[in-house]
Amino acid sequence: MSSRSTRTGTSRRRGAVAIILAVGLAAGTHEAQAAQGKKAAPAKKGAPAQKAAPSGSDPALEKALLQQTAKVQGAHAKELASIATWASTNGLKTEAEKVIAVIARIDPRNAGLDKLRTKAAAAKAPEDAAKKDELLGQYLKKMEAANEKNAQRLFDFAQKCMKVGLFTRAYDLVQAVIEADPDHKKARDILSYAWDPASKTWITKWELEQRKKSVFTPEGWVKKENKKKWDQGLREYQGKWVTKEEEQRIRTRNNYNPYAVETEHFDVQTNLGREKALEFANLLEDFYGQYFRFFIGYYDQVAGAKLLFNQAKSKKKHKVFVFPSRDDYLTFVKAEKGNKELYRESAGFYADEDQKSYFYFTDDQESTVYTLYHEVTHQLFAETKESRGQSGGNNWVREGIASYMETWKKVNGKWMPGARLECHWLQGAKQIMDSFNLEAYIAIDNHQFHEENRSANYAFGAALSHFLMHYQDGIYKEDYVRFISAFYAGKVHERSLGEYIEVEGISEPEARISELEKQLKEYMAKLGEPGDSEASSAPADGEAPAAQDGDQ
Secondary structure: OEEOOOOOOOOOOOOOHHHHOHHHHHHHHHHHHHHOOOOOOOOOOOOOOOOOOOOOOOHHHHHHHHHHHHHHHHHHHHHHHHHHHHHHHOOOHHHHHHHHHHHHHHOOOOOOHHHHHHHHHOOOOOOOHHHHHHHHHHHHHHHHHHHHHHHHHHHHHHHHHHHOOOHHHHHHHHHHHHHHOOOOHHHHHHOOEEEEOOOOEEEEHHHHHHHHHEEEEOOEEEEHHHHHHHHOOEEEEOOEEEEHHHHHHHHHOOOOOOEEEEOOOEEEEEOOOHHHHHHHHHHHHHHHHHHHHHOHHHOOHHHHHHHHOOOOOOOOOEEEEEEOOHHHHHHHHHHHHOOOHHHHOEEEEEEOOOOEEEEEOOOOHHHHHHHHHHHHHHHHHHHOOOOOEOOOOOOOHHHHHHHHHHHOEEEOOEEEOOOOOOOHHHHHHHHHHHHOOHHHHOOOOHHHHHHOOHHHHHHHHHHHHHHHHHOOOOOOHHHHHHHHHHHHEOOOOOOHHHHHOOEOOEOOHHHHHHHHHHHHHHHHHOOOOOOOHHHHHOOOOOOOOOOOOOOO
């Protein structure tokens, strides 16, 4: 529930998908342990379950990974430097500068950058137009060859990461392959894309199946046999065809006959119209992929990798209802939930009993979107994993992690988890952090969390989640995600936070809690201040080598 009370593998198999089949993934765990020189230790009585897969935090594995990343980036930077020099020598100043910009992005400490920039600045364009066109053609061929070669290096590296269970890093690398070589068939296949001969573009395999029987319109997919009636202004309602105007009258008179639009993973319903429903559904599809990238540790290896790479077949769509206004939302809440204050003061909620998210639309688009992310986070945690139970402590987790998701934002088209430091939950927590007691907070029951100092409890939950996700480049992230998984599985009790979050040099759960509180308060005190790079940047974890497209 959201509140606005403070402000209303396998290495070289043939075929791409083979590396994420269940057999390959199961083998990945064993290979990962062998790679790290470890054996799976038996679980101690009363201790949390052992990590299911390597998280990338093992120092030896991480060091090898960083060395390989540097090697891949260095090889491509060397090839690009050669192209930049050639472009400058032949008077292609603009092209040389583009290539140099790419080198600076993937290898900012490259010792040859100043020399390359000096050559580019002195480049003189050919006077003969035909000669320039010829040179531009050669330049494009050189860039294409370099990008294809780099894409293959990245893909090979992705396969290695897959073998040792580093699925998020493998996913990022496959994405980088596509940026370097948009037509890389194996990478496209792994990410569940297919070539559409009709449009001559890459589309999702789900969309390809849709195109066989339907036509896409601004209001969503329409079956081919109904397209003629649709173009005539007719719409189907309960098996009958009525005018568009009549349908609008019916679907806007109350909340029980809404418009509905389905995308690959979502069923969005609203009285605002199909176009608005489609807009929200597209936002959610974008959010969906990043959610699995960030929380892959919530799942077991096979299920997590399938979800991350969009290979899992959903049994049903995630249902989301958008009310046109707060008044409409409150009318529904009163009818369904009575006069319970918790719901009347909320901006939205996820109903576990009917597996549907509810929230209302406002003119404040940003506020609406973050409420949407909050509620759908509840939904995805609840609906994408079968083993669930009722935990006996740490009741802050459910709302804490959902409120934390309101700190995600997109910068230049890329998701930046935790980067929205202006989020009212974080700013509110900063103001009252001196009064925070972690031991007391994790002990409060569900009733206390929602009925006593609810706004402060939400704010503290968001702050604690932000800290556990991003403190010192995410040293607690994997442990925290495992903790969330255990919470939803019904395995968490009051002492569990201190058992799951491993604090360097401290083994006793109570002592860990004390140290975590101290670190949290120091973290929040400097959150967003100048020089606080770990909090202000909050990049997506496991960042892949930057895109190597020559014209970016």
